Amino acid sequence: MLQFVIKRFGQSIVLILIVTIITFFLMNLAPGGPSSMMRLDATEEERQAIAEQLGLNDPVVVRYGNWLVNAFQGDLGLSLSSGEPVMDRIMERVPYTLQLAVWTILISVIVGIILGILSAKKRNKWQDHVINFGSVIGLSVPSFWLAIMFILLFSVQLGWLPSSGVGGASLMEQFTSSLMPVIILSTATLPTIVRFTRSSMLEVVSQNFIRTSRAKGLKERVVIYSHALRNALIPVISIIGVLIPRLLSGTVIVESVFGWPGIGRLIVEAAEGRDYNLVMGVTVIVTIVVIISNFIVDIIYSKVDPRVKNVG
Amino acid sequence: MTGLLNVNNLSVDFKTDSGKIKAIEDVSFQVKPGETVCIVGESGSGKSVTSLAIMRLLEFENGEISNGEILFKEEDLARKTQDEMSNIRGNDISIIFQEPMTALNPVFTIGRQLMEGIQHHQKVSKQDAEKKAKELLGLVGINDIEDRMYQYPHELSGGMRQRVMIAIALACDPKLLIADEPTTALDVTIESQILTLLNELKEKTNMSIILITHDMGVAAEIADKIVVMYAGKIVEQGSVYQLFDEPTHPYTKGLLKSIPQDKGPRLKRLYSIQGTIPSLTQLPKGCRFHPRCEFATEKCLQEEPPLLKANEREVACWNYEDVIKKEVKQT
Numbered sequence: 001m002l003q004f005v006i007k008r009f010g011q012s013i014v015l016i017l018i019v020t021i022i023t024f025f026l027m028n029l030a031p032g033g034p035s036s037m038m039r040l041d042a043t044e045e046e047r048q049a050i051a052e053q054l055g056l057n058d059p060v061v062v063r064y065g066n067w068l069v070n071a072f073q074g075d076l077g078l079s080l081s082s083g084e085p086v087m088d089r090i091m092e093r094v095p096y097t098l099q100l101a102v103w104t105i106l107i108s109v110i111v112g113i114i115l116g117i118l119s120a121k122k123r124n125k126w127q128d129h130v131i132n133f134g135s136v137i138g139l140s141v142p143s144f145w146l147a148i149m150f151i152l153l154f155s156v157q158l159g160w161l162p163s164s165g166v167g168g169a170s171l172m173e174q175f176t177s178s179l180m181p182v183i184i185l186s187t188a189t190l191p192t193i194v195r196f197t198r199s200s201m202l203e204v205v206s207q208n209f210i211r212t213s214r215a216k217g218l219k220e221r222v223v224i225y226s227h228a229l230r231n232a233l234i235p236v237i238s239i240i241g242v243l244i245p246r247l248l249s250g251t252v253i254v255e256s257v258f259g260w261p262g263i264g265r266l267i268v269e270a271a272e273g274r275d276y277n278l279v280m281g282v283t284v285i286v287t288i289v290v291i292i293s294n295f296i297v298d299i300i301y302s303k304v305d306p307r308v309k310n311v312g
Numbered sequence: 313m314t315g316l317l318n319v320n321n322l323s324v325d326f327k328t329d330s331g332k333i334k335a336i337e338d339v340s341f342q343v344k345p346g347e348t349v350c351i352v353g354e355s356g357s358g359k360s361v362t363s364l365a366i367m368r369l370l371e372f373e374n375g376e377i378s379n380g381e382i383l384f385k386e387e388d389l390a391r392k393t394q395d396e397m398s399n400i401r402g403n404d405i406s407i408i409f410q411e412p413m414t415a416l417n418p419v420f421t422i423g424r425q426l427m428e429g430i431q432h433h434q435k436v437s438k439q440d441a442e443k444k445a446k447e448l449l450g451l452v453g454i455n456d457i458e459d460r461m462y463q464y465p466h467e468l469s470g471g472m473r474q475r476v477m478i479a480i481a482l483a484c485d486p487k488l489l490i491a492d493e494p495t496t497a498l499d500v501t502i503e504s505q506i507l508t509l510l511n512e513l514k515e516k517t518n519m520s521i522i523l524i525t526h527d528m529g530v531a532a533e534i535a536d537k538i539v540v541m542y543a544g545k546i547v548e549q550g551s552v553y554q555l556f557d558e559p560t561h562p563y564t565k566g567l568l569k570s571i572p573q574d575k576g577p578r579l580k581r582l583y584s585i586q587g588t589i590p591s592l593t594q595l596p597k598g599c600r601f602h603p604r605c606e607f608a609t610e611k612c613l614q615e616e617p618p619l620l621k622a623n624e625r626e627v628a629c630w631n632y633e634d635v636i637k638k639e640v641k642q643t
Contacts, residue, residue, distance in 0.1 A: 208414040214369055215409075216429040216480065217402035220394070230419050306419060306464040 008298075012291045016284065020071075023283045024064045027276060034080040034274045054080065067280060076284065077277040081270075086281035090266065094285070096166060097251055097262030103182045104247055108189040109240065115190075116197020116236075117229065123202065131198075135191035143250060147184045147257040154180065164259035181258045188250045189243045196239045200232040207231075234305045241297035245290050315342035315383075316520050317366070317488055322380035322390075324358075324365050333592050335361045335375065336544045340619075343488065348514065348521040350535035350552075352528060352567065356589045358544040359524045360410075363490045365390075366522075367407050368397045384488070403433040406481035410493035412474035416465035422449075422476055423461030429483045448479040453509060471502035478509065485517060492524045507534055528567050532556060540564050543590055543600040550625030560625070560632040562605045599630070607631045607638075 033047075033056065051057055055066065070077060076086040119131040155163035160176075167177030204210065205228050213227045214220075251264030259265075263282060270278035302308045322339045325332045336358035343349050351359045364370045366382055368389060382389040384405065389397070401407075409415045417425060426445040430436065436444070442461075449457045452475040465473055474494060481489055491510065495503035511534055514521055525531055531538050532552065539549040540563060548561035559565040566585040587604040590596060599617055602608040609631060617628045629635060 208409060208411050209417040211369060211372070212409065212415045212477070212480075213417065214372060215367060215401055215407045216432070216483075217398045217400070218428065218432060219398055222432075227417050227420075231417070234419075304419065307466050 008295060012288075015291065016287050019283060019287045020068070020280060021064065024067070024276075024280060025060060027271075027274075027279055028060050028063075030274070032274050034276065067277075071280075071284065076281040079270075079278045080275045081273045081278070086277050089278060090263065090281055090285050093261060093263050093266045096260060097248075097255070097264060099178060100181050100185060100251060100254070100260065100262065101244075101247055103178065104185040104189060105240070105244075107182065108186050108193050108243070111186075112190045112193030113197050113233070113236065116194045117201060117224075119194065119198040120201035120205070121224070128198075131194060135194050138187040138191040141187070143184050143187060144253050144257055146187060147180070147254060150180050150184065151257075166260060181254050181260055184254050184257075185247060185250050189247055192239060192243060193236060196236050197232060200235045201228060204228045204232045230304070234301070237297060237301050237304060241294045244293045244297075248286055248290065314344065316345045316347075316385065317343040317522075318381075318383040319362075319366070320381045320383065322362070322365060322382060323378045324361050324370060324375055325378045327374045327376070330593075334378075334544060335592060336365070336541075339380070339541075339546055341539050341546065341549060343520045343522060345487070345520055346514070346518045347536045348523060348534055349537045349539060350523045350525060350531035351539045351541060352525055352531050353541035354526055354589050356543070356592070357541040359526075359541055360492050361544075362541070363407060363492050363522065363524055366490065367401055367405065368392065368394065369401075369407075399433070402429045402481075402486075403484045404486055405488045405490065406484075406486040407490040407492060408474070408477050408481050408494045410496045412470050412477055412497060415477055416473055418465055421462050421464055422468070426461075426476070426480055426483065429480060433484045444483070445479075448482060449476070451482070451513070452476070452479045453505075454479070470498055471505070474498060474502075474506055475509070478506075478513075482513065482517075486519055488520045488522065490522045490524070493526070494523075495530065496526075503530075510534065529571050532571075540567070543595060544592060545600060545628065546619065546626070547601065547629070548625070548627045550623075550627075554623070554625050558636055560627040560635055561601075561629045562607050562631075562635050563601050565635060599628075607634055 033051065034054065055063060058066075067077070076090075078084065079086050079089050082089065115131050119128045122128045151163045154161045161180055162173075162177045165177055167173035167175075205224070210223060210228055213223045218227075248264070251260075251262055252268060253264070254260070255262045255264035256268055263286065267279065267282045267286075269275075270282060318340075319342070320340050323337050324335045326335050339358070339362055341349065351362060353359050361370070361375065364373065364375065365377055366384075366389065370376065371394065377390045380390065384400070389400070392400070416422075423442065423445055426448060427438070427441040430441040430444050431438070434441075446457050446461065449460060454460055454472060454475055460468070460472075465476075468476065478494075489510075494510070495506050498506065507530065510521065510523070513519075521534075523531070523534060535552045537549065537551055538555045540547050540555075540561065542563050548555065548559070548564045555564060556568065559568055563585070566583070569583040570585065572582055585604055590600065590603070596603055598614050599605070599608070599612040602612040605612065607629075611630050615630075617630045619626045619628045620632070
């Protein structure tokens with residue numbers, strides 16, 4: 001276990017380095033500069049002074065080096081647009097994105113597995129076709145369009161749900177305001193889980209040990225929900241690890257459409273304002289979140305499949 | 313009608329995309345208490361289908377019993393619901409499959425897979441089920457029982473897994489044990505160990521065994537009675553002595569000749585029956601065996617022979633008298 005953690009930690013460091021290098025250099029290829037330099041009334045001298053002050057006149061490699069040294073000491077610098085510490089700006093946004101992400105994962109996993117089993121049990125019957133059709137629609141319709149249609153229908157026409165914002169303090173308001181974002185985010189993850197559960201279930205039920213469990217006289221319910229499902233979930237768990245990054249990139253669009261003050265929207269704001277420090281900060285934090293969640297997925301995987309060794 | 317199991321005129325169909333295929337037709341045989349019956353035949357002859365039909369596991373694999381009855385203790389298993397069958401399977405009738413490597417669930421421990429059948433059928437406490445499970449592992453010759461109980465299938469060898477399968481099958485003291493090629497996937501030394509084990513267990517418990525095999529040598533070692541199947545039908549059945557001393561069907565005769573002999577110099581090539589078993593969708597007219605039979609006459613090409621009965625043995629061949637007299641040719 002310890003060996004696994006150490007190995008994983010080493011790999012993660014390399015991964016974070018690569019991600020930050022790519023982000024830093026790509027970001028600097030984009031034209032323009034921090035919004036504080038973009039003020040219309042700023043004179044050329046003022047701009048030069050700000051650039052000098054922020055160290056923007058140094059070569060890119062030197063700036064990346066400086067950033068890296070500070071980041072390793074836990075200092076992600078100050079936001080170029082607001083002057084607050086980057087860490088503070090990120091942390092005030094994190095809970096909102098977590099709220100969406102956790103609900104989306106929970107709903108996708110629970111509903112996805114249930115629909116997947118149903119689809120496998122009713123293979124080639126109408127239930128299976130309906131679920132399959134729904135999955136294809138969910139996966140292929142762009143989420144920004146779907147989000148706008150939802151707002152038009154449920155907020156503008158019917159007036160049932162708020163079109164944007166996070167709602168007030170009451171639980172009911174929080175529920176109604178997060179409902180649409182969570183559903184839209186789920187359209188990218190839920191169908192994948194349904195399809196994986198279905199195909200994995202169909203593969204497992206044709207295996208010999210299922211015949212053995214029936215030969216023991218076990219009821220069909222036990223055969224399917226204990227023997228088959230436990231095996232069918234193994235590939236489903238690994239796909240959850242893949243879905244987490246997809247989900248986080250989905251928040252960029254969904255949070256922008258619904259005016260949701262989370263990490264996804266923060267990175268859009270940061271990129272638009274050329275707030276280099278903030279972009280880098282969000283990138284690092286998101287990368288760490290993905291790494292940790294994948295680590296958790298791997299631990300669960302090894303607990304479910306006894307054939308996987310050296311983990312957990 | 314004194315048998316523990318009486319299979320009468322059993323026929324099984326398989327549903328495929330191109331319609332129904334008759335997998336076995338008109339199969340009848342009897343198993344008496346304490347008797348070992350071997351069903352022998354090549355791959356595709358319908359041996360395993362017969363065993364799955366008795367267990368009523370066919371329905372899960374696109375098969376259905378289209379005709380006949382399976383009387384077990386005077387009750388017709390063919391008419392029972394799956395729910396009723398689940399009280400019989402693993403309890404009165406058990407089965408061992410031929411693939412020990414894949415027949416156990418990879419994510420559950422040996423102990424759990426063993427105890428689950430006991431708890432299902434006998435409604436005993438977990439402690440009692442555990443005690444019984446350990447006894448069973450001892451009975452089938454597994455050592456380090458305390459450790460094995462908590463191990464997973466991938467931690468055991470093929471022979472050990474087959475022993476676990478046997479322990480699972482014996483969990484509720486069945487009256488009838490079906491062993492579907494239990495040693496095919498194992499190497500020869502393990503094979504004889506498993507057969508010896510089955511024989512010992514039979515003596516101890518007085519259960520009946522149906523052993524399915526393609527190996528006449530295995531049948532000779534363990535059987536009281538032999539049923540020979542070919543292309544979905546029984547072609548001959550009789551006691552092991554009758555069949556080995558005086559085979560009356562050319563197919564049986566061929567099978568016996570193809571057992572390697574360990575005596576004498578190996579001067580000759582091992583005998584083999586020419587040709588291959590026909591596909592069930594393209595059965596020949598007349599006797600199903602005639603294209604491979606050296607005794608075949610004009611009649612065999614036209615008419616299917618009935619199962620003739622005499623001296624408690626049965627044979628489906630028009631020319632059985634010739635078969636008894638003549639030696640099959642060496643190819």
